[in-house]
Amino acid sequence: MAPRSSRVTSADVAREAGVSRATVSFVLNNTRHQKITDATRQRVLAAAIRLGYAPSAAARTLRYGRSDVVLGLLPEWPLGFTVGHLVQELTVAFAKRDLTFVVHSGIRGARSLSEIWKTLTPAAVLAFETFSDSDATAMRAAGTEVVVALYDSKWLGTGVGVAGERAIGAAQARHLVASHRRLGYAYPDDERVAVFAELRLDGVRGVCTDLGLPAPEVRAVPLTPSVAADAIGAWLAADPPVTGICAFNDEVAMSVLAGLRHLGLEAPRDMAVVGVDGTPVAAVACPPLTTVVQDLPAIAEQCADTVTAALSGAQASDSPAEAHIRLVVRESA
Amino acid sequence: MAPRSSRVTSADVAREAGVSRATVSFVLNNTRHQKITDATRQRVLAAAIRLGYAPSAAARTLRYGRSDVVLGLLPEWPLGFTVGHLVQELTVAFAKRDLTFVVHSGIRGARSLSEIWKTLTPAAVLAFETFSDSDATAMRAAGTEVVVALYDSKWLGTGVGVAGERAIGAAQARHLVASHRRLGYAYPDDERVAVFAELRLDGVRGVCTDLGLPAPEVRAVPLTPSVAADAIGAWLAADPPVTGICAFNDEVAMSVLAGLRHLGLEAPRDMAVVGVDGTPVAAVACPPLTTVVQDLPAIAEQCADTVTAALSGAQASDSPAEAHIRLVVRESA
DNA sequence: CTGTTAGCGCGTTCAA
DNA sequence: TTGAACGCGCTAACAG
Numbered sequence: 001m002a003p004r005s006s007r008v009t010s011a012d013v014a015r016e017a018g019v020s021r022a023t024v025s026f027v028l029n030n031t032r033h034q035k036i037t038d039a040t041r042q043r044v045l046a047a048a049i050r051l052g053y054a055p056s057a058a059a060r061t062l063r064y065g066r067s068d069v070v071l072g073l074l075p076e077w078p079l080g081f082t083v084g085h086l087v088q089e090l091t092v093a094f095a096k097r098d099l100t101f102v103v104h105s106g107i108r109g110a111r112s113l114s115e116i117w118k119t120l121t122p123a124a125v126l127a128f129e130t131f132s133d134s135d136a137t138a139m140r141a142a143g144t145e146v147v148v149a150l151y152d153s154k155w156l157g158t159g160v161g162v163a164g165e166r167a168i169g170a171a172q173a174r175h176l177v178a179s180h181r182r183l184g185y186a187y188p189d190d191e192r193v194a195v196f197a198e199l200r201l202d203g204v205r206g207v208c209t210d211l212g213l214p215a216p217e218v219r220a221v222p223l224t225p226s227v228a229a230d231a232i233g234a235w236l237a238a239d240p241p242v243t244g245i246c247a248f249n250d251e252v253a254m255s256v257l258a259g260l261r262h263l264g265l266e267a268p269r270d271m272a273v274v275g276v277d278g279t280p281v282a283a284v285a286c287p288p289l290t291t292v293v294q295d296l297p298a299i300a301e302q303c304a305d306t307v308t309a310a311l312s313g314a315q316a317s318d319s320p321a322e323a324h325i326r327l328v329v330r331e332s333a
Numbered sequence: 334m335a336p337r338s339s340r341v342t343s344a345d346v347a348r349e350a351g352v353s354r355a356t357v358s359f360v361l362n363n364t365r366h367q368k369i370t371d372a373t374r375q376r377v378l379a380a381a382i383r384l385g386y387a388p389s390a391a392a393r394t395l396r397y398g399r400s401d402v403v404l405g406l407l408p409e410w411p412l413g414f415t416v417g418h419l420v421q422e423l424t425v426a427f428a429k430r431d432l433t434f435v436v437h438s439g440i441r442g443a444r445s446l447s448e449i450w451k452t453l454t455p456a457a458v459l460a461f462e463t464f465s466d467s468d469a470t471a472m473r474a475a476g477t478e479v480v481v482a483l484y485d486s487k488w489l490g491t492g493v494g495v496a497g498e499r500a501i502g503a504a505q506a507r508h509l510v511a512s513h514r515r516l517g518y519a520y521p522d523d524e525r526v527a528v529f530a531e532l533r534l535d536g537v538r539g540v541c542t543d544l545g546l547p548a549p550e551v552r553a554v555p556l557t558p559s560v561a562a563d564a565i566g567a568w569l570a571a572d573p574p575v576t577g578i579c580a581f582n583d584e585v586a587m588s589v590l591a592g593l594r595h596l597g598l599e600a601p602r603d604m605a606v607v608g609v610d611g612t613p614v615a616a617v618a619c620p621p622l623t624t625v626v627q628d629l630p631a632i633a634e635q636c637a638d639t640v641t642a643a644l645s646g647a648q649a650s651d652s653p654a655e656a657h658i659r660l661v662v663r664e665s666a
Numbered sequence: 667c668t669g670t671t672a673g674c675g676c677g678t679t680c681a682a
Numbered sequence: 683t684t685g686a687a688c689g690c691g692c693t694a695a696c697a698g
Contacts, residue, residue: 031679
């Protein structure tokens, strides 16, 4: 590592304003129960601006034990529209609460979890996937207060995470059961998203059970039209045939649509398909895709609430998962 | 801010191993020209492990003047598959070089740029969009060595950024001119990606000019089939008709395909379309989309090389933009 | 040759 | 309002 470069420090400001470093600190942090003359305050503020003073976050972090960073740990699976959007909303939500949200991709080959939080000393860690107990313990020991895995049953919130995913599957199923007696589930061809897929599938199963319908017929549907066509053939060959498909997400749903075209069939006439995510392309699918969208700004707000509450030792209130979910009905179902 | 919690420090390790804190530091950093007995070394290492010692990054950063963080500043526009993938590859590339790559979304409503780098004291900042000179100056003054805007003409590399985007447009055009005399450019319906769109369009223009063909006919194509159909109508009504379309990206390309279906037309018979990005859905488009993909791992490596070179005061070598681009030919063109 | 002492970097805060 | 000390790791200079 190279040596540091010049920097304006609080000592420089103190010298410029003719006061002590302590006074500079008091003024800049509006410390209560420390009476500072208005004249002194102005002198310090002016000096700070004149010199372009920027407090060292490192020193602050060293002192407090943790930074104002909230670390988002992204999963290894491909990041699409939804995760990107959620990250943006989380960034805004945390900014409102004076926290800096940064994201690190937890991809294999990247740095180990411990190296990352050691580097950042975050106030809170928000992970998509579960991490080990030892990691969690170590983080807490290092000063990170909140440690949350979004898609883990340990997560407290009901509006996001586990319950939210179930509600997504349920919403798909409820739309289809109006005109289809037998549902299928188009499972993603990617091990890494299995956690999600299982939860959403669970939601579909729940609706089927509640209505006394047969359990959904699960098939993996990769993003290859010909292979998707095979899955469709099997669904339609069942007795009674499976005609309503809940797809894991819009991509998988569009693959089902491609499979239908491959067989010379048509949605929703021969088979109805519902996706998840409300990606922009879903609107230009063939036919335009009916899909379940989540209210990501609301989810982000709730996440941020939970984290800030935990940071101050309180408990945040939950909002129901259903409130965050909406069905966009287009032509595919 | 709440007070800090307990933490294992180098002093604890020193006490446990029966040596001074200096010795602990020497051992843990493999400091040259400081001979440490193997026995002592083992004792320190053992103590560190036993206690679960994790050096404070804040203290290190305070000492060195900057952290080992490389900050990626994401643009405000929607983050899709490609940016997500690039972030993953950059994370891996920087990890190889012992740097921690984190990303912050520069969305409106988020924290100001200055607050972010003050918080992180990054070794380098990698931005997708240009930032102001005052920001750049302030960052350098604060100890951040490298400050780069990827899609800015100031960027040195030829393989990524500006030159890369031009090469993408050129690749699209070169594929189409084999069988189409008049090209169209499907421009995105989003102000925020105009920087990109202009560069890619420039690449298309260049090929047309070189071959003595008319300049590409530019039309905005939103993600609405009926509106896309209008654009297609205009293209086909031209004299001679525009029959080869370079789309800004796969989404826009798929919208063009939807517009064709809307008119009862078919690609590539009535109009050929080439996308950009190689998104997974492009493979299940109707018809499957021909698209230009970038070698993101290679681009990430080159970015990381440039940054590390700059961090050590050297100059990295460039590789040509064309080497990072590949055409995936499917059915749409 | 091996290991220690001492002080720095910067903002915060207690005691005076 | 301020001097002094603290948080934690690094390293030049020095002692054994």
